[in-house]
Amino acid sequence: MPVRENIIPLSDGAGEVVEIGAGVTRFKVGDRVAGNFFQRWSGGEPAADVHKSALGGGVDGMLADYAVLEEDGAVKIPSHLSLEEAATLPCAAVTVWNAMMEHAKLKAGDTILLQGTGGVSIFGLQFAHAMGVRAIITSSSDEKLKRAKALGAAHGVNYKTTPDWEKAAMEFTGGVGVDHVVEVGGAATLTRSFGAIRVGGKVTMIGGLSGGATELNPGLIFARRANVQGISVGSTQMFEAMNRAVEFNALKPVIDKVFAFKDTREAYRHMAAGAHFGKIVVAVS
Amino acid sequence: MPVRENIIPLSDGAGEVVEIGAGVTRFKVGDRVAGNFFQRWSGGEPAADVHKSALGGGVDGMLADYAVLEEDGAVKIPSHLSLEEAATLPCAAVTVWNAMMEHAKLKAGDTILLQGTGGVSIFGLQFAHAMGVRAIITSSSDEKLKRAKALGAAHGVNYKTTPDWEKAAMEFTGGVGVDHVVEVGGAATLTRSFGAIRVGGKVTMIGGLSGGATELNPGLIFARRANVQGISVGSTQMFEAMNRAVEFNALKPVIDKVFAFKDTREAYRHMAAGAHFGKIVVAVS
Amino acid sequence: MPVRENIIPLSDGAGEVVEIGAGVTRFKVGDRVAGNFFQRWSGGEPAADVHKSALGGGVDGMLADYAVLEEDGAVKIPSHLSLEEAATLPCAAVTVWNAMMEHAKLKAGDTILLQGTGGVSIFGLQFAHAMGVRAIITSSSDEKLKRAKALGAAHGVNYKTTPDWEKAAMEFTGGVGVDHVVEVGGAATLTRSFGAIRVGGKVTMIGGLSGGATELNPGLIFARRANVQGISVGSTQMFEAMNRAVEFNALKPVIDKVFAFKDTREAYRHMAAGAHFGKIVVAVS
C-alpha cells in the first residue's frame, strides 16, 4: 500500500477522547478509544480504494499527541487494558482476527498453523487458546517456542532445525493437515503452507514479508481443494467483535518493551533488530 | 417426530465395532463409535424425510447389546471418553453444537443464553466455556445454578424467583441483549427469548417441551431483526467436528447416574423425576 | 420505527448532485443519485440504533427540492432509468433484494412466494424473473394476477377465492413447498407462510402490515426446520449490488402514476385507496 508523503506515521494507537465533532453519537469525551486501521471501513466489504483511509498510510497516523478519527473509524477499547496495551490491537490483532473468524471461520477443535512469533501470530495464538482451537507455531528460536507454548501453543516447530515444517505439521495432525494457515511469509513459504493444510483447508495471506514472485504449482490449490484469501486488516465491526472477545477472556497483549516518545527512533531500531517477542509500544505522553 | 411401533428405543449410544459390512472403509473392527441420531444425514442439508432414519424413531435404536449402523451414520468417539461418557453425545451435544456453530456461528466474546440445566444446556455451557463465549443460564434451583457456574457460566438466573429472566439477561448485558438463545421451552418461553436477544440476535428452536400454540407478536421478530431457526440434532459431519472440539478441549460429559441394563425402567423413572443434573446412562453390558 | 416530529416525509427519492461536501470522493456534481433509506448503514451489520438515520423517519426525507445525504448513504442510479423511475428503488426494491439475496440466498431454480402486488412483491417478481427463480404470487384481483404473470410470475393465486393459498403453493410445488416467502402481512399470514414453505425453507419478515399478536404454534418453526428473519430495508452496499442487477438486466420499475409536487396529497389518497399496481411517484420539479 502506498504511503502519502510527509505523513504522520504509525497505524496503531489508543487514547482518550478529548473532543467530539457535531453529530457524533458513538463516543463522548473521556472514552478510551483506538483507531481502526482503515478509517473508512465500518463493515461489509471494503471499498476498492479503502487504503486511502489507512492510518499512517493514506491519512495521518498515530505517532502524535492528538489525532482526529472518523466516528465510524474508532472503537472503545477493552476496560481491563491500559492505553499502552490497547495501542497494540489495531493492526496485528484485527488482522489475525479477520483471518481466523471471517475467512477461516475456525471452530473449537480446529487446528491453526501460525508462522513465526511476530505480533500477528502471537495474537492468533492467544485467540486460538481462548476459543478452543489447537495451535501449531513455528519459530527459529527454541526459547520463543517455549514462550509460545506457555501462551497455549499445542505444538512448536523450529524451522531452522526443521525447515520442512509443513511435514512436521502434517505429522502432528496424524497425516490430516491443519485447517488453517495464516500466511505471513509470502513467496518464501506459500508452497509449504499448501503442504501443511488438510484437503479443504484454508490459507489466509495477510501480506508478503518476503516479497517477490515464486515458482508455484497452482495445481496444489486444486489438489488440496484449498481456499486462499488475501486480506488486509479489518473493519471497525470486526475490531469491536474482537474487543468483546479480548475483554470477556481477559486477554492481555504481549508487550515486549515500551519506549518513551523521545526514544521513538530507538523503538524502530529495536523492531528492525528482530529479537523482540510481542509488540513494541511508544508511550506518547 | 413419529416413532415406529415395536422399535428398539433410545437414540443415544456408543460401543465397539464387532463387524463391518462389505465395502466399509471408514471403520475397522475394534473402533469405538457412536451412532449419529439421523442415520442418513452425513452432511449438507438433511432430506425432508430424514426423520425416517432416526435411531429409536424411524429405525431401531441403541438400547441393545448389538446395533447395526450405516457407515456414514457413525463416528469415532473421543479417545479420552469412556463408552458411558461418549454415549451421552449424539442427541443433546450434537443439537446444541449445531445451534451454536452452524446456526448462530458464535464467536469468542459473544453471549449465549441457555434455558435450564438439561443435557442440551449443560453441553452448551461446556462448549461456550471452551470457546470463549459468555454463557447465561437459567434454572429453578440455586443449587443447580451453582453447579452451572462451576462449569463456567458467567451468570445464573433463577426463573422461579425471577420469572422475567429476559430482563435479567438484558440487564446483565448492559441493555444490549444476548447474541443467541437456545430455545428449548417452545410456546412457554419464546416471547421472553425475543426479549432477551440483542437487535440482530438469534434464537434456535430445538424442540417444544411445553408444546402447543402461543400468543406471539410476530412484530417482535421484525422489531429485533431477529433470526429464528428450527433445527433437529445434526449431521455426521457436525458430530465429527464436535468430537474434535470435545477431544482437544478434554471436555467430559456431566453424568448424573449410570444404571445397569436390568434397571433401565428405573433410569426412565429417574429422568421423569427431573431432579437430575446432566445425563443418565444405561450400561448395556 | 418512530418518526421525528416536523420531519420532511418520504424515504424514497432520486435526484442530481448539485453540491458536494469537503472530502467527498464517491460523487461529483451532476451525478444522478438516490439516498439509501438508512443514511448510516453502509455495509455489514446495522447498528442497533440505525433507525435514527432513516430518511423521513429519523432525519429529513425526500419530499423536497433539495436534500442533504451522507456520502456513504447515497448511490448512483442505473443509467437507463429516469429520476422518477429510480426514485422508486430505495425502500421496496432494496428490502426485497435484501430478503432474496442476503437472507434467502436464492439460486436459479428456487421457488419464491410473494404476497400481494405491492411494491415489494412486484420488485421481487422482477428480480425473480431476471435471476431464473420461479415466482408464485398472490392477489385479491385476477386482473392484477394477470399483470403479474406478464411480468414473469409462474403461478398466481387469488387469495379471495382461495383463502388457503399456502395449500395452492404446496400443490403447485408438487407437495414440496416453496424455498422462500417474503412475509409482508405479519400476524394475519404468518401461519399460512409456514404452511407454504418446504422443510428447511425461509420466511423473511419485512414488516407487519396487519399488526398485532397472533396465535402461533412455534412448533411449526421446529417442524419445518424453518428459518425466519426480520429485516429492515438494506445497506448502501446492497443498494449498489441491486443497481448492478437492475442495470444489466434492464429492469424497469412498474410505475402506477406520477403526480406533480403540488398534487402530493392526491398521491397519498391514491395510495390509501389501494387500487394501484406498482409505485406512485411525486415529481419534485
Add this chain to the structure above:
Amino acid sequence: MPVRENIIPLSDGAGEVVEIGAGVTRFKVGDRVAGNFFQRWSGGEPAADVHKSALGGGVDGMLADYAVLEEDGAVKIPSHLSLEEAATLPCAAVTVWNAMMEHAKLKAGDTILLQGTGGVSIFGLQFAHAMGVRAIITSSSDEKLKRAKALGAAHGVNYKTTPDWEKAAMEFTGGVGVDHVVEVGGAATLTRSFGAIRVGGKVTMIGGLSGGATELNPGLIFARRANVQGISVGSTQMFEAMNRAVEFNALKPVIDKVFAFKDTREAYRHMAAGAHFGKIVVAVS
C-alpha cells in the same frame, strides 16, 4: 486424480433405472437418472478420499449398457431433457454450478469471466444468462465467440488476437474488474486471471489443463484481496439444485455431436481434435 486400472471409463452418463436395491427409497424402476461424479459425496464437505468413489476414476464408469450407482450418488434428470442431453451434465455442468453458486455465490448483476468454449464454460454461460449474470467469454475463434454471444455472452475476447485478455476484461468493466473467473487453464492463465478480477474478486480453480508450475507473485492475491478456491465437481445436492435451475429455465445442453456406441473411438478422436463446440455424446443403445 488417479484412475484405477481396467476400469470402465467415462464419468458422465444418464439412463433409466431397471432395478433398485433393498431399502432404496429415493428412486423407483423407470426413473430417468444420472450418476453424480462422486458416488459418495451427497452434501456438505467431501471426504478427503472422495476421489475413490469417482465414476470412471475410482469405480467403474458409464460407458456401459448397465451401471450400478449408489442411491445417494444418483439424481433424477430434468424432464425436458433427452437421455443424451442429460448425459452431458454430471461433470462440466455440476463443476461450473459449484464454482458459480457455492464458491462465488454470484448474484444477478455480477460479472463472470469464462475461459474458452469447452463444456464447463458453455454451461457457465448458460447459467449466467439464466440468472442475470453478465458473462465475458474468451476463445481463439471468432466463430465460437459469435456462437457464445448467441447463447447470451455480453462480451467476447479472442485471446489469439488479444493475448492480454485480462486487460480487455478490465476495460469492459470500466476499470473495476470481474467478480469471478472460472480458471480452467492453470499455470498458463492464473496470473492473467488475477489481472482480470476486481478487488475482492474470486477465482475458482477447477483443474489444470496446462499443468505444471508457474512463476506466480503471491502478492497478487494479497493486493487484490482475492479469494481462490480449488474445487472438484460437486455433491449430489448441488446436482439436484442445478437440475431445478436447468428445468425451470428450460436450459438445453449444447451438444456438438452424438456418436453410436460402436464409434466411441471416433468420439474420443473428435474431442482430441478440439474443434467441437459443446459436448460430445456416445449413445449407448
